[in-house]
Amino acid sequence: MTIQWFPGHMAKARREVSEKLKFVDIVFELVDARLPISSRNPMLDQLLQQKPRLILINKADLADPQQTKHWVAYFKKQGYVALAINAQDNQGIKGIVPAAKEVLQEKIARDKARGLKARAIRAMVIGIPNVGKSTLMNRLVGKKIAQTGNKPGVTKGQQWLRFGNEVELLDTPGILWPKFEDPEIGKRLALTGAIKDQLIHLDDIALYGLDFFARYYPDKIALRYNLTPEEAALLAPELLMKITQKRGHKDNYDRGAELVVFDIRQGKLGRYTLDRLEELDEADDTVD
DSSP: OOOOOOOHHHHHHHHHHHHHGGGOSEEEEEEETTSTTTTSOTHHHHHHTTOOEEEEEEOTTTSOHHHHHHHHHHHHHTTOEEEEOBGGGTBTGGGHHHHHHHHTHHHHHHHHHTTOOOOOEEEEEEOOTTSSHHHHHHHHHTSSOSOOOSSTTOOOSOEEEEETTTEEEEEOOOOOOSOOSSHHHHHHHHHHTOSOGGGSOHHHHHHHHHHHHHHHOHHHHHHHHTOOHHHHTSOHHHHHHHHHHHTTOTTOHHHHHHHHHHHHHTTTTOOOOSSOHHHHHHHHHHHO
16 A cells, blocks of 8 residues: 655645745754654755754653653754653643753854844744644644644644744644655554545554554553454454454444544554664664
């Protein structure tokens, strides 16, 4: 299954980001804690070039906490300042301004040495759809200014917002990239809801999700769906049918797939992280 999604407003947003970079001091790159690598747009490295960047690992309340700690350390090794947050519940938000100042400490010191008057930090918020940008903006500004939704692609335009006296924020629409080189990335994004359901086959995504949980969190499948150890050990297609039947949908395979996907998205199977640092290390070893 190949998943692609690159609406026209995303191509326009990419151009606008490039044009407006010169007006900001720093980029707040928002990623999903459940997939800290897969939810990063690989175009950004070329687009942002040497622009200072703070990585905000959002939705940390939905992710495996141990994995999140590993990813914060990983980004630090890559030379980035990273901060785990949960914009929905305002967790970690107070750390954003200090983290931004840490990223910009050399610039702030230079400006002070030149006798320049301190001004608000100008930041651009950027990330793929459904990663929580609008929720973050509303938390930072303290009122509902940015439109939010549970589906990708809600934010279509750009707007400047003021965060106290210390930060001015530029919001941008979510931007995916034209082609996923790795089909696994498309499946991970689809499972978390970053790609519109009309563009995917939910049964394929449900099977992918069950395979993943069977590998990393097998007990959570059995607990959620009241399965015996033998039932929980079934291969994904048979397991999906068993769950469908246990939930009273008989042989309605599509209904069962929808149930599983939305249970995973809503955290009803518990906290999980799709991007595994150990898999990334294995891939690097293979390349070497």
